[in-house]
Amino acid sequence: MFKTSPLLLKFMAMLLGLALALWLFVWAWQKLDRPDLAQWWRAVPMWVWAAATATWACTFILRAIRLRQEWQWKRHISLRTALHVVLLHNSAALLMPLRSGELGYPLLVRKVFDASWPESLRSLLWLRFQDAVVLGFLALLFWPFAPPVAAALIAAPVLIALLASRQYLEKLVLACRGRVEWFGLLWHGRDRPTGWLLSLGNWLLKIAVVALLLQVILQESISLGMQASVSAALGGEIAALLPIQGPASLGTYETGVWLFSGLPLEQAPLLGMAALLVHLFCLGISLLLALLMAAVDGPAFWRAPNEKNRVDPIQN
Template sequence: MKTWLKRGAALLITLALLGWIASGAHWRSVIDKLLGLDALALLLALAAFAASYLLRAARVHDEFAAETGAGFAAFLRLTLLHNASINVLPFRSGEATFPLLLNRWFGVPTTRAVVALLWLRIQDAFVVLALAAFVWPGLHWLLRLGWIGMVAIAAWAIPVWARRHPELEIQAGRFAATVHRIRAALAESTRRNTRSWIWTIANWSVKLAAQAWLLAALLGSQLATGLAGALGVELAAILPIQGVAGFGTYEAGGAALLAPHGVPFATGLNAALALHLFVIAAALVAGGLGAALLPAPKPRQSSDGSSS
């Protein structure tokens, strides 16, 4: 029931955005903004997005290369297809591409693959939340420090918990066994914790810089204003309820954090929508190129005995 309520809310959010677009000249304005961008700005943004894809693939390769024996190109293909899926499929269903392909192509057990994705998304959320503390309007500096401190403590505590509960191994019962499997998979995903954080921070530095650059170009504003909007759209991706393929919540998140910088809400929605279309186009082109040009690994049997 909760799933259907979330999906209903997601549809309403998306329909509200479409209604707003249809009510005036908003769509034409979005197209004009994209067409009016300087060619150099677009090329720099595309290069930064490409670098972000490579960094994300490097993070996945670093985690799974030793146990699968696969090369970087195979993980880049997986990353590009996964990224394209989550940008276009509704209700975040594209996330399933990651564990499915890890299992099918590399024989990674399903629990291991799902927990690896979960930890990747937790790291993403922690980086975005920590950076948001710097641009959130009206916060005292002590609150900003406390905010960042809480994120840092949570990021430290999860891997520690994963490695320090061997007593779960001897507890009886299905629930305890399930918790132990998740804990063991999480311990494996956080085994290279320092390197995975370096990859994640590097990826987000490049990705947010590209989005901030584009938003600043679309708005004719300072880069700091663009960064606030970029963090707004990414914070919206953490929300439990999102529009279909992110439409609606993505734009509202960007406009909400642009508003304190003097950008009218409607103008912020237009700019965030233009950015969203650019992000989706880049993801689809990259996914298509990855599927066409990069090698597809042969299906393998996973070590948990599931069919691949």
């Protein structure tokens, strides 16, 4: 009986994901008011699109550096390999509904770093916790409409993360061990301060790209100040992190942009269309980068030789 090789199955799955992304673009393009979108696209100077593309690509480099730092205790990998992992994981998170593509992270790090399921899942939880804390901190800075109770709830994890040092967290976890089993998930002894800075840099660059494009696109339609554009971009990124959306966060992203912009309801459709154009641009760049990286590396990425693991300093 004919047997399909695992490598062929993985390659077919990648092609299926790319086909799904292409279908998504075609479907969205048919649903939009194309003359307005084309006019908006032409109104943005090419150097702005080029600068936005380069800046958006830099966010993946920061995330790749963060991934290398996250797992350097286990194995040293090249920046190129880390970038491949980040781009594949991001594509899975974009294309799968309800952020189920996040499960691609433990699968990839188990392949690349030979990590166990508990190690990979704990790493994913920690990275997402860092992202949530950073976005919460930015929400306090750029969204001044939050009530005091909401601001306090957002500020609490920020204070815990920034003020509690590693040694105090370790003592707290050891004291709770055996009493609060799930508390151990919050302990991540391999974290370094630069991880927070890399997460902050990633989100600041992404927000800057979206805010700039919204400003340029809507400069003749809506009086959207810099504060409002930054808040709107932040709202879109926060909405995209919530596990309540379909593939590529279409719909929920645009809703988050409008909610955080502070604009009245009658201006929501115009802002939503501009946000959708920016959203599709960022989505296209992300998937294109993943396609280019997959084309360059090819099957060699999946045949990466296993190296001898380094000793975990925390467990010794």
